[in-house]
Amino acid sequence: MHGRFCPICGKSIDYAIDGLCIECYRKSNPILRVPSELRLILCKSCFAYKFSGKWLVPPPVSSIDELVLYVAKKELMKIIKKKSNVESVNFDLKKEVVQHQERFTLIVKVKGRSYEKIPYSYIEEYAVPVKVNYVFCPACIDSRGKVERAVVQVRAKDRYLTTEEYNSVKSVISNTVAKALDENRDIVPLEIKGEKYLDITFSSLAAARKIASELQRNFPLKRMDTSKITGVSRTGKPQTKLTIRLLLPEFKKGDIVSISNKLYMVLAYEKDKVRVLSLSNYNEAVFSVKEIFSRAKIEAHSEDVEQVLVVAVTPPYIQLMDLKTFKVYEVRVDKVPLWIKEGENVGVADIHGRKVFLPL
Ligand SMILES: [Zn+2]
Ligand SMILES: [Zn+2]
Incomplete structure (x- = not known):
């Protein structure tokens, strides 16, 4: 007999990597080395989260589970982005309750190969335990003991909101308020005003942030948070005002835009994305808020x-x-x-x- 054998499993091999058969090589060389656990720091009050040592504004999520998945995914992507051998990746969050304690596990499925000479790509799955530490973020700590106002401003870039936009924004707000009312009385707006735009005032920063995140999940909005001290209350407490500006794109349904020098007709806002029809090949495409705000230019209005x-x-x-x-x-x-x-x-x-x- 001649040929080579894998020293681990004994199989005869025609293609060896480090002297091993592909299966045995794969066992000791995963596509991805995942951390043994992820530790997240989240603000339960407003859904802000700590990332790379910095507190970031709440992402467009509406529950703690979604927030955990969002941040865990982002942590893992930091590692995956540097790996050129990963072709695609898929995330899922598992939640168990053990002795009244929530236990999260991030399930990561990657497709790729651990060594470029392996002639095919394959899928591996990893389970990463996620430890969550709930704290109050600096903004929420700051807001305690202060008389504050928080305003969510919904606008469209360089134009008024259409009646359709105005009504659907309002209905997302009332649905969110109705859902969260049981656990959070602050979620009820103090005031809603505007006819061609919307200004929604809250007595708490956390409530405003929650509403803003929910709106971001439902519309292609660009977001900007600013806060300033507006004065001192009669009882001597500093008064702050947080403004969350949410901006819809300049264009609306039926308008023609150019994105990277190609023409598209806007078909619809789809949650936080924009569906368009290509005017060069008449296929439909979907763009994210980021792409829209950085690259889309309006070329003609539907009226034209x-x-x-x-x-x-x-x-x-x-x-x-x-x-x-x-x-x-x-x-x-x-x-x-x-x-x-x-x-x-x-x-x-x-x-x-x-x-x-x-x-x-
Ligand atoms: Zn082997
Ligand atoms: Zn917070």
Whole structure:
């Protein structure tokens, strides 16, 4: 007999790594070395959390479980981001109650390979115990013993809220208040005002933060927290005011935006994301708040889109009739979009002198 054998399992091997068969190599070389446990520091009062030594504002979550998952995931991603051998990763949080104590375990599933010469990628699963330490964050400690006001301002960038936006923001607020009322009386707003925008005033910072996080989960909002001391109360306590500014994008449904020089029509706000239709290949795509606020530029409003009737399609020309003036004109296109049919109404927008077609 000739050939090589794995010194651990004795199997004959045609491909050895460090002298071992792939299975035995994998056993002692995981794709990822996870910490033996994660220790999180969270503020139960407002859901702020400590990360890399700094307190960060509450993320868009609505329960402690979601907060634990959010922060644990972020801690793990710090490690995973540095690993080039991980192809994809998936997180899940397990919760058990042992002797009235909550025990969290983060389940991490990674796909990848522990050594680049292994000819295939595979999935490994790790369970990381998560210890949670609940404390009051500096903002909450600060707010104790103070007469305070906290305002959540909901706005849209450079425009008013639409009636639809206004109403759905209001209904998320009342649902959140109704749900949290049993454990937290402070959650009831002192005042809600505004017709084209919303200012919601609370007597507690934690309540304002909770509402703001809940709104962030439901709308594509950019958030900014600022606080300042506004004076001294009659009883000599410092008065502070926290303002949480939540900003919806400048564009609304039906508007045309460009993202990295490509044109899209805005279809809908989907929770904290924006669904769009590509005007180059007419496929749908979804963008995150971050991408929207950093890269999207408004090119045309829905009001600027004209309705036309497709009279004839004779590539590379499309003959159109303006449905307001009944004027017939011709447009030359590089490629006639497949969905454009004679006898149908379509939308046309003029973007930098170029005609762009939109389904109605
Ligand atoms: Zn072996
Ligand atoms: Zn707090």
